[in-house]
Amino acid sequence: MSAAPAYVAKDYKSDVKPVWCPGCGDFSVLAAFGKAFAELGLAPERVAVISGIGCSSRIPAYTRTYGFHGVHGRALALATGLKLARPELTVVAAGGDGDGFSIGGNHFLHACRRNVDLTYVVMDNRVYGMTKGQPSPTTEPDWDSALSPGGTGLRPFNPLVIALASGANFVARAFSGDPNACAAMIVAAIRHPGFSFVEILSPCVTFRPDQRGWKEQVRQAPVAATGDPARAARRLMTDDGFNLGVLYQGDRLPYRPPPGEGARPADLEAEFAA
Amino acid sequence: MSADDAMRAAARKLAAAIRDAEDFRACVFAIESEAAERYAELADLMATHNNREVAALFRRLAEIEGLHARKMLAPDGSAPRLLPAGIDFVGAETVSHEAMHYLMTPRQALALALEGECKAVALFEALAEGAADPAIRRLAAEMAVEERGHVALVQAWMTKFPEPEADWDHDPDPPRLD
Numbered sequence A: 001m002s003a004a005p006a007y008v009a010k011d012y013k014s015d016v017k018p019v020w021c022p023g024c025g026d027f028s029v030l031a032a033f034g035k036a037f038a039e040l041g042l043a044p045e046r047v048a049v050i051s052g053i054g055c056s057s058r059i060p061a062y063t064r065t066y067g068f069h070g071v072h073g074r075a076l077a078l079a080t081g082l083k084l085a086r087p088e089l090t091v092v093a094a095g096g097d098g099d100g101f102s103i104g105g106n107h108f109l110h111a112c113r114r115n116v117d118l119t120y121v122v123m124d125n126r127v128y129g130m131t132k133g134q135p136s137p138t139t140e141p142d143w144d145s146a147l148s149p150g151g152t153g154l155r156p157f158n159p160l161v162i163a164l165a166s167g168a169n170f171v172a173r174a175f176s177g178d179p180n181a182c183a184a185m186i187v188a189a190i191r192h193p194g195f196s197f198v199e200i201l202s203p204c205v206t207f208r209p210d211q212r213g214w215k216e217q218v219r220q221a222p223v224a225a226t227g228d229p230a231r232a233a234r235r236l237m238t239d240d241g242f243n244l245g246v247l248y249q250g251d252r253l254p255y256r257p258p259p260g261e262g263a264r265p266a267d268l269e270a271e272f273a274a
Numbered sequence B: 001m002s003a004d005d006a007m008r009a010a011a012r013k014l015a016a017a018i019r020d021a022e023d024f025r026a027c028v029f030a031i032e033s034e035a036a037e038r039y040a041e042l043a044d045l046m047a048t049h050n051n052r053e054v055a056a057l058f059r060r061l062a063e064i065e066g067l068h069a070r071k072m073l074a075p076d077g078s079a080p081r082l083l084p085a086g087i088d089f090v091g092a093e094t095v096s097h098e099a100m101h102y103l104m105t106p107r108q109a110l111a112l113a114l115e116g117e118c119k120a121v122a123l124f125e126a127l128a129e130g131a132a133d134p135a136i137r138r139l140a141a142e143m144a145v146e147e148r149g150h151v152a153l154v155q156a157w158m159t160k161f162p163e164p165e166a167d168w169d170h171d172p173d174p175p176r177l178d
Helices: A026-040 A056-062 A075-085 A097-103 A105-114 A159-166 A179-191 A209-217 A229-237 A265-271 B003-017 B021-048 B052-070 B106-130 B134-158
Strands: A047-051 A066-069 A090-096 A119-124 A170-175 A196-201 A243-249
Touching: A026 A056, A026 A090, A026 A119, A026 A179, A047 A056, A047 A075, A056 A066, A056 A090, A075 A090, A075 A097, A075 A105, A075 A119, A090 A097, A090 A179, A097 A105, A097 A119, A097 A159, A105 A159, A119 A179, A159 A170, A159 A196, A159 A229, A170 A179, A179 A196, A179 A243, A229 A243, B003 B106, B021 B052, B021 B106, B021 B134, B052 B106, B106 B134
Parallel strands: A047 A066, A047 A090, A090 A119, A119 A196, A170 A196
Antiparallel strands: A170 A243
């Protein structure tokens, strides 16, 4: 038999039962987190899963690692601070498209630009599910619903293009319907140095039942990952949003704080002393 | 790739990775354990959404799959926890989260279970045909027979529940606002 694996996927699953809707793609992403961490042999106490607000942002509660269910849109600010303070930890930020690209849009741009060595997983369902179905930044312009009659008419945000243009070092897309492929993508993202961005198409079957059809639309990207940003840009700009795989792998060095002792907690607390 | 093709590809991968009966036992244990865990998750999920009848059904299916997994334990009760190197696919009998609906009926839940059992039959049949080692082929053939028994059991169970009504997913207080 092969050597004993240090961990199995189940080791990363907490006792908290998910309250996601039956059929939600986020269940598979949660399973993929466990598989990916086990594949990497990460001790649960050496991993931190950080999120903002939204259905998918509940994921830290469901994982048996360190976690922080933070403020809306601020997962990347928290994750960046944590990684700089505790570089030995594997830091994974997670959330949804509303949290990440609208409320947290500015943090997204600058996290890509800073290129700190962390992984950002966005479960993109193109809708605000937790607040009952408002269009999000990635919603199609013609999505007709009671809360956006006739559709928004607005051009959707293209997170992969924005990530590439802002300096992310790894850009990939996966589909929750294939948890093993999601896990492989998360493994690759964590292994790649710098800021890694993984968009996981994760259907909201409650407010976007049409997304059950995604499993027929997704396909493996017909090209291998490139390290050339110009080629990746052309590829992503012409992409229809359903090509899966690692689409860009850069070689930019991650940002690390200068060596030396940082501020001690007591020094920081002193600044706030009344 | 169709579901059958995917299962055959998985069987080929398994056939290449399984070296002996111990490896085979480890794979079957992993497949059955994962199926049991998934049914338990689905039972919790349905309980959270107050669909008690289907929750109870999934709980029962979790127990059954757990029994199948325990049959793979060694005489001293130890679990063959390790999968052979190179195996990243289990899921042979695992029901997908995607197919769930909070108002699903017991009949629909059993239809999902049937799909899982049929996948397992396909996997073991392919292994019984494709494995290089005759001992593995024999064990896989035995598992295929057992899984066909489960298929018949689930089919018999399904006849006890009515087909869902046409408006089975009607919710008088729907989450969608239009």
